[in-house]
Amino acid sequence: MASLVGSRVERKEDKKLLTGRGKYTADVNFVNQTFAYFVRSPHARAQIKKVDITKAMKAPGVVSILTGADIANDKIGGLIAGWRIKSEDGSDMKVPAHPPLANDTVNYVGDHVAVVIAESLDEARNAAEIVKVDYKILKAVVDTKDAMSSDQIYKDIPKNLCFDWLLGDRTKVKEAFEKADKVIKIDLINNRLVPNAMEPRAANADYNPSTEEITLYTTSQNPHLARIIISAFNGVAPENKLRVIAPDVGGGFGSKIYPYAEEVVCSWAAKKIERPVKWVADRTESFLSDCHGRDHVTHAELAVKNDGTFLGFKNETIANLGAYASVFGTVTPTYLFGPCATGVYKMPAAYTNVKAVFTNTAPVDAYRGAGRPEATYTIETLVEKAARELGMDPAEIRMKNFPTQFPYQQTLVHSVDSGDYVAGLNKAMELADYKGFEKRKRESASKGKLRGIGLCSYFEACGIAPSPVVMMLGCGIGLWESAEVRFNPTGNVTVFTGSHSHGQGHDTTFAQIAADQLGVPIENIEISHGDTDKGPFGYGTYGSRSLTVGGTAIVKACDKIIAKGKRVAAKMLEASVDDVEFSNGEFVVAKSNKKKTIGEIAFACYLPGTYGEVKSPLPEGEEPGLKETSFFDPANFSFPAGSHICEVEVDPDTGETKVVKYTAIDDFGTIINPLVVEGQVHGGLAQGIGQALYENCHYDETGQLVTASYMDYTMPRADNFPDFNLGFTCTPATSNPLGTKGCGEAGAIAAPPAVMNAVMNAIGTEISMPATAEKVWKAYNQNKKRNSEAA
Amino acid sequence: MKTFNYHSAKDVKEASKLSSSNSAYLAGGMTTIPSIKLGLASYRDVIDIKGIKSLSGIKVSGKSVKIGATTKHVEVAKSKDVKKAIPSLSALAEGIGDPQVRNRGTIGGSIANNDPSADYPSACIALNAVIHTNSRKIEAEKFFKGMFETALKSGEIIEAIEFSIPQKSNYQKYPNPASRYAIVGVYVAKHKSAVNVAVTGAKSCVYNDKDLSKALSNNFSSSSVDAVRISSSEMNSDVHASAEYRANMVKVFAKKAVEAC
């Protein structure tokens, strides 16, 4: 049987998803269903003086209205921050309480005040309109940069500062800067984004009073984590009485990693009223209450020698956490950000200092790339600026500072096991026809357009994550992954994974792996995920981890299946175990050429007795059945890397900017399915280009979200993109047997600096994201004016 | 969404009879439905006029193009007759929103709504359109009164819009990258007697820029535009564009339109 790993197998799940046969949380309805609508704060910051539900309780169809007082009475725990970060001075981070329904204060527009449960959604919504909340409006803190000097939001959190964190060595950096010929400085804003998964968040909780069990359907990237948090921290039900199912989920991008207030409230309320409670976000609620991404203000400096050698780097960042510290909110701007701050380069000295602040805006958490796009944007625009100031080619300065020996121990944290950055950049330059740029620039000029080219060489730490390392750094959980491979008696296979697919194509990629390992046709393999009652505990999907960590667990479980199969085959074929070889789905005794297929072995394992002529095939002491579980904890992160080259055309009269050419060379280690991987790169690039040119989440100074719909928040569309030129290099990862590194986030990490470097190259001056037409037009004209005044 | 009574009118008379101060007509529904869903509007009666045959269709004569009120944007965009008579008008229709919007939205709905950023109002002004209603004919210049405000009386129904065929014309638009409504749209039309330069998106309501129209009536060349000063004082300013930028774009687009004529 030909190997499936590396082939473009069409996605098995697409037929279902594209023909409307998917089953999403909103599709689930229970008998006796009720519908929830949340009363949300219209103010960014206010004291709740009184919540009056008397009139609303009498509205038609209302079943129950629950408030912060009810949730406090029932001692339901608050929402949690998953990582404990310590400040440079050794003190613990400071986080505010985050009750699922607000008690005394609301802290962003959209914050949860009460839930109205009714016989229909319309009735719930209508009643919610007449819940009377008496607010004392307080001055909101909105701006990231000014947060530390603004009004204090929480009594115990001075300067609105969650932590002031340092990674690296200030003294060594100081010494390095003293030796520099030149110091390149940059000030950046990493614009806040709204994740915008296609499927809005939803939850539907059913409670069975006789078994006391809650079944929660939810839009989660991570149903096992949802269960343990709702159980152990919120205290809604013991883990064995809570089943969490994340069925088909329409995208997450980080916004569905952790359980929100709505899941907790629906589960708790279902138990309280003994009826199923369903909530489905509308798009406005998604804009207001999904966690947002990015939102950094950064000052960075690079110390260089005149020949372009990097000596040292510092990064001073203020990261906006929003109103509360959410599950991955505190790790995103620290351990997902700082260790990647020096990019792919040899950097003898470096530090990253992050001040994380609270503001009266929606919580900020992991969003595709999480920390690594922010790190990459900083170093890659800074390196490009260094090239400009030193009069060097941007490719040359990068090549000069790439490490060429692997494994490579970086200065800050990571020991990068494998890579070939030189080959990647060379291949990108070739595919992009880097040399032909000047000619294309002249062609654009003849049409009155400015053309610019921009590079980005990135790496990322993903395959999240070695548990001992992350737990040492403050993570409250391990980040291993599980798999269970279950042969059915008739020889087909169900593989359970603790990760979760919400667009990534697990059903196909994981089946390819199992098919190759077991020699079973891919049609005979089903991948099952998303139900805490089915597979073993796992940690879900984010951080480009599923294949590298979860896929490896599948390989390990398959190894155990094969080991058992060998023992059984040896008995059946009357040979010694050592003489049994396994390949292409067959157990073969080389000497006698006798063989059994894995299907026969599976059948035998399930029928251990004697039946007619057939003697029991199981060796003494061997248990019947053929099912194995594996928990894989990686020894290291994995380190995808690559070089992207972008070309833009700018209309100097209007500032309109278009990406006209985009080349991406990525090293994802072994590629299981190029079709799926290319799709992941395309999606990532769309989001990355979206951040650079279009998307911007904007709060006004009172904390109202101005861009709260698609009429005002610009999602990129297909006609905003050229055909992408994709290519790959491959240095397999050494930390897992598949050699895979992860591909889900690369596009979103690499594209923003590549695009912005191209825009800045075209207009000859600096500009912040998103590079909207007006901003480009203004920057270009101001620069032109400055230059002509100087001349 | 608040509940309402849905009616499907078989002819203009019935539609008109059903209307009240608490009703809306339903054409493409691309504005009405989202407004109801978001709680920005509520009506007791929603009167569907899509089934009224006499309100739909395109007629081209020697001098004019007459488009029925419920004709969809996609029909105008695809019409060979329109493309031949006034190519800029079919191009305008092709540039409205996205395929979903064009497959439902109608010219009558667009004009009745008079969104300050809508495209069609500029065509009406530039092409000396006459708005035919169930009770009268209204010249475009008198039809668009202000932000979301028209000369229509309560319950009055637009039946058709009649555009004069110009000698030359062109429409240039910088679409809002999010919604694709016009941040600025400039419609230049050269008629035998004079040139009209209609501007949408820039101010609270579509307008005929008299200075640009006059300059181009005297000398129809893009250099005439250079001499005209465009003030930003009454222009819109929002998260998408400042008044200053809009003023610049009026000029840039007026030139581009003249050059493309």
Ligand SMILES: Cc1cc2nc3c(=O)[nH]c(=O)nc-3n(C[C@H](O)[C@H](O)[C@H](O)COP(=O)(O)OP(=O)(O)OC[C@H]3O[C@@H](n4cnc5c(N)ncnc54)[C@H](O)[C@@H]3O)c2cc1C
């Ligand atoms: C996402 C999106 C993007 C859009 N982009 C653009 C764009 O780029 N450019 C642009 O110009 N427009 C744009 N639009 C508007 C759209 O093209 C429609 O023209 C507009 O929504 C109204 O037309 P309708 O047929 O949908 O009217 P409806 O929503 O059905 O009605 C709107 C109003 O007009 C009244 N009305 C309708 N027909 C008549 C009639 N015959 N007589 C009297 N009153 C009537 C109704 O009572 C109602 O008050 C966009 C809309 C959306 C949703």
